[in-house]
Amino acid sequence: xxxxxxxxxxxxxxKWLTAxxxxxxxxxxxxxxxxxxVGSGQMAGSYRxxxxxxxxxxLPSTMVAKLATGSxxxxxxxxxxxxxxxxxxxNLAATVRVPLPRCYGSVLSDSGAEFVxxxxxxxxxxxxxxxxxxxxxxxxxxxxxAAGLHGPRWCDDTLFAxxxxxxxxxxxxELMDSVxxxxxxxxRDRFADRLSxxxxxxxxxxxxxxxxWLVTPVRHFALLHxxxxxxxxxxxxxxxxxxxxxxxxxxxxxxxDIGFLLATSLPVADRRAHERAIVGDYxxxxxxxxxxxxxxxxxxxxxxxxxxQAPLIIVFGCGAAQSxxxxxxxxxxxxxxxxxxxxxxxxGGLR
Numbered sequence: 017x018x019x020x021x022x023x024x025x026x027x028x029x030x031k032w033l034t035a036x037x038x039x040x041x042x043x044x045x046x047x048x049x050x051x052x053x054v055g056s057g058q059m060a061g062s063y064r065x066x067x068x069x070x071x072x073x074x075l076p077s078t079m080v081a082k083l084a085t086g087s088x089x090x091x092x093x094x095x096x097x098x099x100x101x102x103x104x105x106x107n108l109a110a111t112v113r114v115p116l117p118r119c120y121g122s123v124l125s126d127s128g129a130e131f132v133x134x135x136x137x138x139x140x141x142x143x144x145x146x147x148x149x150x151x152x153x154x155x156x157x158x159x160x161x162a163a164g165l166h167g168p169r170w171c172d173d174t175l176f177a178x179x180x181x182x183x184x185x186x187x188x189x190e191l192m193d194s195v196x197x198x199x200x201x202x203x204r205d206r207f208a209d210r211l212s213x214x215x216x217x218x219x220x221x222x223x224x225x226x227x228x229w230l231v232t233p234v235r236h237f238a239l240l241h242x243x244x245x246x247x248x249x250x251x252x253x254x255x256x257x258x259x260x261x262x263x264x265x266x267x268x269x270x271x272x273d274i275g276f277l278l279a280t281s282l283p284v285a286d287r288r289a290h291e292r293a294i295v296g297d298y299x300x301x302x303x304x305x306x307x308x309x310x311x312x313x314x315x316x317x318x319x320x321x322x323x324x325q326a327p328l329i330i331v332f333g334c335g336a337a338q339s340x341x342x343x344x345x346x347x348x349x350x351x352x353x354x355x356x357x358x359x360x361x362x363x364g365g366l367r
Contacts, residue, residue, distance in 0.1 A: 167305025
């Protein structure tokens, strides 16, 4: 598209939206649009668009537009995540069997710092609340649905043909080592008045072990969501789930997604009581998606060894996101829950 890519909802004009939709094969003219903020994204903005078309069309009258907002520096910082999400909808969504919104149009700048996605408006589905967490049945439904993401690309080397997708290298470790400790220190400073001894121990454990964990060879890999938690799931009135926010996709050990989900989204008591059964249901779903030579025992072992995903994403996500009152409460709640999981399940615990 020759038009500038919007970085605010006011720039999503009828003319601009018409050009984007036509560039994706939709022969429509948008004559009017009204936008309303939705969601609780930390890196990008999402808006429900009420669209008025000149002529009858099969396109829906409402869509959700997701776009890069904030300062130029902030958008530049998030460019890798923005590339990931556009890449997922363009090239990868059709290759997996996970419930997700339909994409009607996308555009990405050369720098990656500006993008727009036009997605299904999933109303009356409602977004999960990371601070409140979710119920056991909801967590089980999400985990089973995640098998539809992991199973179809299980140990699929063709994933690496997609630009930007690769397993971690020693260079990645060196880069992470150079930024993880300072970002963890910044996290400690930001939450200094509320961190418990166990939460501080989890942060220390993260810095001490993340480098080795990152480059440990994995026996099994798939395409990961990378940020699978209830804030990134829409819940339908019938109990169905739809996964959103595909900015953190990466190939890796699939139980990273499941460990992150259960450790950050279930209240501690519920996780302790039900995590083995949920991992078992996820494993059974993997088998239904064609995965073989992967035992339940190995699946549980991978679940416990991949819990480091939680504090890692919490620290990096907090550093990348705009600071808000809700965001700070969310990151601290996630750390509280995941520190308990690591203490319960990681070899040697945190105490």
